[in-house]
Amino acid sequence: MVSRQQSKYVVRKEYNEPIEAPDLSAKSWLRWIWKQLTSMKIALFLLLLLAIAAVPGSIYPQRSADPNGVALYFKNNPDFAKVLDSLQLFDVYASSWFSAIYLLLFISLIGCLLPRIGVHYKALREKPPAPPTNLARLPQYKKVTGEKVKLEAAFEYLTKNKYKVIAESKGKALVELRAEKGYLRETGNLIFHISLVGVLISVALGGALSFNGQRVLVEGETFVNNRAAYDSYQPGLLFSEASLQPFSMRLDQFSITYDYLNPANYAKPLDFRANVSTTVSDQQSPALIRVNEPIALPNAKVYLTGNGFAPEIIVRDPDGTISFSGPVVFLPQDANMTSLGVIKVPDAKKQFGMMAFFYPTVGKLSTGALTSTHPNPFDPVMTLNVYVGDLGIDKGINNNVYELDTHLLKQIAGGKSGTKALKLQPGDVVELPQNLGTVEFKSVKRFASLDITYNPLDIWVLISVIITFFGLILMLLIPRRRIWVRKLADGAEVGALAKSRDESLERIVKEISQAMKKSK
Amino acid sequence: MNPALINQELATTSRILVLIALTVYVISFLVLTVSLANRAKATKKEQTASALRVENIGLILAGLATLIHGAGVLTRGIAANRVPWANMYEFSISGAFVVSAIYLIALFFKDIRFIATFVIGFVVLVIGSANTLFYVQVESLMPALQDYWLVIHVSVAILGTAFFTIAAALAALLLIKSGKSKSKVLKVFPDVEKLEKLSYQFNVIGFILWTFTLIAGAIWADKAWHRFWGWDTKEVWTFIIWTIYAAYLHATTTRGWEGKKAAWLTLIGFSAVIFNFTIVNLFFKGLHVYSGL
Numbered sequence: 001m002v003s004r005q006q007s008k009y010v011v012r013k014e015y016n017e018p019i020e021a022p023d024l025s026a027k028s029w030l031r032w033i034w035k036q037l038t039s040m041k042i043a044l045f046l047l048l049l050l051a052i053a054a055v056p057g058s059i060y061p062q063r064s065a066d067p068n069g070v071a072l073y074f075k076n077n078p079d080f081a082k083v084l085d086s087l088q089l090f091d092v093y094a095s096s097w098f099s100a101i102y103l104l105l106f107i108s109l110i111g112c113l114l115p116r117i118g119v120h121y122k123a124l125r126e127k128p129p130a131p132p133t134n135l136a137r138l139p140q141y142k143k144v145t146g147e148k149v150k151l152e153a154a155f156e157y158l159t160k161n162k163y164k165v166i167a168e169s170k171g172k173a174l175v176e177l178r179a180e181k182g183y184l185r186e187t188g189n190l191i192f193h194i195s196l197v198g199v200l201i202s203v204a205l206g207g208a209l210s211f212n213g214q215r216v217l218v219e220g221e222t223f224v225n226n227r228a229a230y231d232s233y234q235p236g237l238l239f240s241e242a243s244l245q246p247f248s249m250r251l252d253q254f255s256i257t258y259d260y261l262n263p264a265n266y267a268k269p270l271d272f273r274a275n276v277s278t279t280v281s282d283q284q285s286p287a288l289i290r291v292n293e294p295i296a297l298p299n300a301k302v303y304l305t306g307n308g309f310a311p312e313i314i315v316r317d318p319d320g321t322i323s324f325s326g327p328v329v330f331l332p333q334d335a336n337m338t339s340l341g342v343i344k345v346p347d348a349k350k351q352f353g354m355m356a357f358f359y360p361t362v363g364k365l366s367t368g369a370l371t372s373t374h375p376n377p378f379d380p381v382m383t384l385n386v387y388v389g390d391l392g393i394d395k396g397i398n399n400n401v402y403e404l405d406t407h408l409l410k411q412i413a414g415g416k417s418g419t420k421a422l423k424l425q426p427g428d429v430v431e432l433p434q435n436l437g438t439v440e441f442k443s444v445k446r447f448a449s450l451d452i453t454y455n456p457l458d459i460w461v462l463i464s465v466i467i468t469f470f471g472l473i474l475m476l477l478i479p480r481r482r483i484w485v486r487k488l489a490d491g492a493e494v495g496a497l498a499k500s501r502d503e504s505l506e507r508i509v510k511e512i513s514q515a516m517k518k519s520k
Numbered sequence: 521m522n523p524a525l526i527n528q529e530l531a532t533t534s535r536i537l538v539l540i541a542l543t544v545y546v547i548s549f550l551v552l553t554v555s556l557a558n559r560a561k562a563t564k565k566e567q568t569a570s571a572l573r574v575e576n577i578g579l580i581l582a583g584l585a586t587l588i589h590g591a592g593v594l595t596r597g598i599a600a601n602r603v604p605w606a607n608m609y610e611f612s613i614s615g616a617f618v619v620s621a622i623y624l625i626a627l628f629f630k631d632i633r634f635i636a637t638f639v640i641g642f643v644v645l646v647i648g649s650a651n652t653l654f655y656v657q658v659e660s661l662m663p664a665l666q667d668y669w670l671v672i673h674v675s676v677a678i679l680g681t682a683f684f685t686i687a688a689a690l691a692a693l694l695l696i697k698s699g700k701s702k703s704k705v706l707k708v709f710p711d712v713e714k715l716e717k718l719s720y721q722f723n724v725i726g727f728i729l730w731t732f733t734l735i736a737g738a739i740w741a742d743k744a745w746h747r748f749w750g751w752d753t754k755e756v757w758t759f760i761i762w763t764i765y766a767a768y769l770h771a772t773t774t775r776g777w778e779g780k781k782a783a784w785l786t787l788i789g790f791s792a793v794i795f796n797f798t799i800v801n802l803f804f805k806g807l808h809v810y811s812g813l
Contacts (some may be wrong), residue, residue, distance in 0.1 A: 043770065047770065048763075050763055055756075058756040065807075093751045203749070264658060265659045268659070269663065270661075271666075291664050292663070292743050292744045293743075301746070458742065461748065469731060469732065473728060476728060500773055501720060503721075
């Protein structure tokens with residue numbers, strides 16, 4: 001017995017068949033929603049919606065790609081930024097609405113895909129279907145007349161061209177041929193879409209298991225891989241610190257090649273090289289990290305992402321006690337590497353801080369201000385503005401090493417303080433004002449900014465993507481066609497049907513007809 | 521890496537060759553336009569035949585321009601000691617060359633002479649704007665670009681763009697043809713179905729090449745930028761373009777979108793390609809800062 005609901009349920013063979021109005025029980029509602037979601041109409045709509053939804057992420061700065069841009073946006077348009085932020089427009093690609101679109105799209109895809117796998121599996125094993133009664137109604141049709149016309153010639157043509165052929169014969173003569181070719185088109189289509197799901201899963205899962213950390217390393221310093229050694233650290237949701245393998249890496253030397261040969265390109269950097277010594281399970285070996293050439297260490301790939309100067313500075317109290325010593329990372333400000341650094345000396349007798357400018361090759365502007373004329377340290381000079389007062393370090397605030405909050409400080413050298421900024425060259429030792437002691441500019445070192453990443457599934461992303469691409473080629477370039485040939489009293493007829501746009505169908509039908517005409 | 525000497529004199533020669541090519545393209549464009557107008561006016565067979573002869577002259581001129589253009593692109597590469605597509609100017613002249621070359625090669629396989637005016641017109645527009653808006657001196661590659669993926673990723677992007685361009689020209693023609701205009705020129709062009717088929721075929725090849733560009737870009741980004749995908753503005757737009765053309769393929773193959781609707785989708789996709797190359801390159805902040813401007 002057929003229930004009422006079942007009789008209402010219409011299985012649509014084609015996606016563009018009209019959808020029947022549902023009755024109102026919950027079950028049929030769900031079924032209706034599922035039918036809608038897996039319809040090509042909705043899939044197409046979601047696909048176009050996804051394209052539109054991706055646009056705002058290229059207009060507004062994104063936290064993932066450009067966090068400073070977001071901070072700047074908040075500073076310049078605080079009110080509007082709040083509105084944008086509430087709509088997740090600074091995190092478009094992680095937003096609930098963007099995720100909703102692509103998740104619905106993938107559900108729709110899977111819903112579409114599952115039944116097709118079964119259908120295709122059957123089609124691969126089954127014989128080509130019986131011809132329609134009226135072959136003349138097919139998109140391509142040709143009738144050949146002549147008593148000598150034989151289907152054997154068509155059979156030969158079809159098998160030679162690798163069609164799957166079923167022949168029916170009456171006595172010795174063939175009377176009907178059913179042929180099909182191009183199953184790889186649907187195979188490719190299924191492979192493409194399944195591996196697209198594979199891409200999504202491996203990207204999502206890989207992202208959750210991954211981590212990404214940054215570390216600035218000055219020449220001579222050693223990085224020992226553990227959570228605390230990173231300057232910043234972005235673990236995925238499922239990342240476990242146990243994945244961090246023990247290894248260490250020392251930056252031996254950082255060097256830059258500049259172009260001095262070509263006037264059009266003068267002093268532009270051509271090569272950045274970070275020579276490191278890595279130690280993995282007590283095995284020490286040298287390695288070279290360049291842009292485009294990361295190195296692989298256990299559960300980590302190390303990339304070179306930036307560089308700059310780290311002048312080595314020593315501060316002494318009046319009695320000679322060292323209150324600060326070490327290289328200070330300066331942030332580059334322009335193409336000629338004018339760099340800005342902050343030195344905080346909380347351990348001095350009287351707490352003070354310094355804002356430092358570093359000019360690798362010092363020059364003078366017409367205003368008298370100093371500038372750098374070359375990115376290489378040919379004539380390095382450092383100037384220091386000195387501030388006394390509470391650095392705020394003890395309270396646990398203001399601990400950004402690249403910033404000096406001068407609000408609560410009093411400037412005692414440089415600017416409008418009345419005392420000139422201190423000016424040092426490598427090797428110089430200069431007295432600090434107000435009997436704070438001395439400061440020494442010991443040497444110029446370079447630093448490298450390194451990015452250390454780990455994604456255990458990136459190889460699976462790559463594999464899925466490559467399979468996707470091959471599936472795409474099969475599905476777009478291989479035609480699927482069915483051909484039927486029938487013996488008539490006065491000759492034969494050929495009809496053909498393509499499952500896609502098929503330019504060659506006409507030619508093939510013609511060739512089969514001609515082959516039969518010529519048969520002896 | 522030791523700096524390679526840039527040959528500025530050869531770069532100047534290259535620029536002159538490109539400008540000569542531009543001039544020949546312009547003449548070819550005018551000849552093709554005249555031929556088109558004559559064919560539209562033709563009422564007798566002889567008139568059509570003479571218009572077709574004029575068209576052949578136009579196409580021969582286009583071929584000549586393409587050869588000179590190719591020499592210009594080649595010398596730019598030799599002058600710079602690298603592939604000639606490292607900034608917007610170079611990408612434009614190389615891209616225009618590929619559009620023109622692919623079109624002329626396609627003529628041997630498909631009779632698409634009727635869009636010659638559009639394709640050559642587009643090439644003139646690209647070279648013209650490259651020369652006036654995007655021109656930069658030859659410079660060495662910045663370290664981020666010194667990689668073999670520059671050869672693979674960008675050349676395939678150029679090729680894909682060329683196919684999309686021709687498909688878009690055909691789609692535009694389809695829209696004009698199926699519009700209300702009763703201009704006589706329209707009878708010169710093939711029927712809407714033929715235009716749609718051709719446009720579809722170019723889009724399919726374009727889509728395969730674009731997919732490859734996207735994948736190659738991700739593999740390179742994993743080497744150069746420590747992640748294979750990071751929603752950089754250029755990545756976003758490459759994704760948007762890919763999605764639009766994917767929608768086009770679904771619409772035409774399974775939803776039975778035909779004629780005008782499919783043509784509009786092609787033009788939307790192509791607008792995104794042009795937007796990606798111009799507005800995104802020049803005004804959007806991102807990691808693909810290679811316009812050289």
